[in-house]
Amino acid sequence: MTLPDGKKTVGCKWVFTVKYNSDGSIERYKARLVAKGFTQTYGIDYSETFAPVAKLNTVRILLSLAANLDWPLHQLDVKNVFLNGDLEEEVYMDIPPGFEDKFGSNVCKLNKSLYGLKQSPRAWFEKFTYSMKKQGYIQGQADHTLFTKFSQDGKIAVLIVYVDDIVLTGDDIVEMTRVKEKLALDFEIKDLGSMRYFLGMEVARSKDGIVVSQQKYILDLLKETGMSGCRPADTPMDPNAKLWEEGSVPVDTGRYQRLVGKLIYLSHTRPDIAFSVSVVSQFMHSPFEEHLEAVYRILRYLKANPGKGLFFKKTSERNVSIFTDADWAGSVTDRRSTSGYCTYVWGNLVTWRSKKQGVVARSSAEAEFRAMAQGICEGLWIHRVLEELEMKIELPLKLYSDSKAAISIVHNPVQHDRTKHIEIDRHFIKEKLDAGIICLPFVTSSQQTADILTKSLARPTFEHLIGKLGMIDIYAPT
Structure with missing residues (x-):
């Protein structure tokens, strides 16, 4: 067709690759037509491009649940994933190289997404979301790439997607088999079997847990x-x-x-x-x-x-624990503090973070408060994920801190002179404390796991805290 007035075309090119087997032999030759998305103009041939991908924190939560509840972990792969999306915008593309003589000055109008287009990831995810909702799955709000379906007998099937990699787990084996068959009808799906290698991470499982x-x-x-x-x-x-x-x-x-x-x-x-x-x-x-x-x-x-890697073991715990710490004025360049927190779900480490604070803290209590507020936010998000999965949660969430001053200020809000500069964090923490969502047990500095996330440590302390993080090396000689 001819190019309509006011529209522009997107360039394209052929990409040739060779796919190899694990033994080094050639599996097949691949030729792919790729659009030159960098030539697209906002408002003309694309608008929204954002597409959510699975949070690895959510994946680790699922691994902890799977280890504790003996859920199987299946991995699926979607072939030619970006060719599945339906385009909302009108996108016109130049004639592919090698076909110019046949089509002359005509252009191609794309009905479906193509590799290289800015909106291809979003178009694919919307198509996938529509397919899952049509099958009765509920899209998560804490993580939009998480889909759950509950059966009448209380069983659950859970699916999480990272672009073209899908992890399927739960205790509803019948539903898990059915959804794989349905996805194979809607898309070109390759069943990779039990989860072994996901996003560059090697997964090993035994009766003791998952590494x-x-x-x-x-x-x-x-x-x-x-x-x-x-x-x-x-x-x-x-x-x-x-x-x-x-x-x-x-x-x-x-x-x-x-x-x-x-x-x-x-x-x-x-x-x-x-x-x-x-x-x-x-x-x-x-x-x-x-x-x-x-x-x-x-x-x-x-x-x-x-x-060395993370070990998700089977435990009898059904709670969420948070460790928060701060290294006050630890940066020698600008004297900002470093916050660190790590969270455990059912006895396994699932999230952690080490980050320099945005402003200079005027006291160690202020630095600790900021770290505590970050840890509580992470705990509330985990609580929301577990609620969507209808998992058992013991309240209050335990937030461990080694700062008696910070804990004292939370429980006793009358200390105005010491808290004027941290009013927002103090009120936020006090609100969650009064609601019974969190409690603030004291932990000694030597047992503060988050200490490893705020400063460099000597070898004995470092190795002690690594053990508390639940890290093991299954490849180490016995």
Whole structure:
């Protein structure tokens, strides 16, 4: 057809790839027509592009539930995922290379999404959501990629999607079989069987629980950086190291950013490096040799135990525990504090975070308050996810802090002079405390698990806290 007035075309190209088998032999040759989405104009051939993907925090919650309730974990893969979406906008594309002589000055009008278009991920997710809701599934509000269906006898089927990777679990085996058959009719689905490898994470299961690690990812990273033969380090960061914004010799910014980016992805299964990765990621805009040395120290630590990962074990606990801590004025560059929290669902670590606070705290109690507020927000989100799954939750949620001053201020709001500058956080925490949603038990600093997320520690303390995080190495020699 000819191009209508006021419209523009999107370019396209052919992409040729080779897909290999695990033994290195060629499985098939692939040719794909890809649109040049960078030529699209907002308001003409695309509008909204945002598409949700599964939160890895939600995936870890499901792994903890699956380990405790003996749920099976099935993995599905959608072939040619972005070709399934229906376009809402009018998108016109140039004639594919090699067909110009046949079609002359005509253009193509796209009825379905195509690889490369800005709105393709969103179009696919909307099509998938419509298919799931039509089958009676309820879309989660805490995580929009989570779909649940409850049967009349109280059983549940749970599905979570990350672009074209789908994890299916629950105790309703009949429904799980049925939904796989229905999805195979609506889309081109490949059943990968039991969950073994998901988003670069290796999943191993036994009668004792589930272990998630990234050994292959780490070994590939060490090989890529030439660190395969390096001397291992005991901890990811020197306890006495202080990194300033300025250094002696600047280094390649692009290479530094790629390295740190890979470490950020690795920290999805390695909470033991969360703090050190948080520190080195603060210098992405202008890295120096000292910062790169800190990155190499993390790699040397990973060389010592590449197979270490999270262990989701079966427990009798049915509660949610939160540990929060803050390192007051710990940053030598701007004296901002570092917040850290980690949460446990039914006895297993599912979420954690290490982050420098946005403003300078005027007291250690203020720094602790900010960390507590972040931990409570995370706990409330987990509580909401578990409610949507209709899982048993013991209230109040336990939030462990090693700051007696912060706990005292929450229970005694009369201390005005000490709390004027943290009024919002104090009222937020007090509201949840009065409602019985949380309680604030005191924990000693030596037992504060979140301490590993706020500062670099000496080896004995570091190894003690790693044990409390529930990390094991199934590849270690016995």
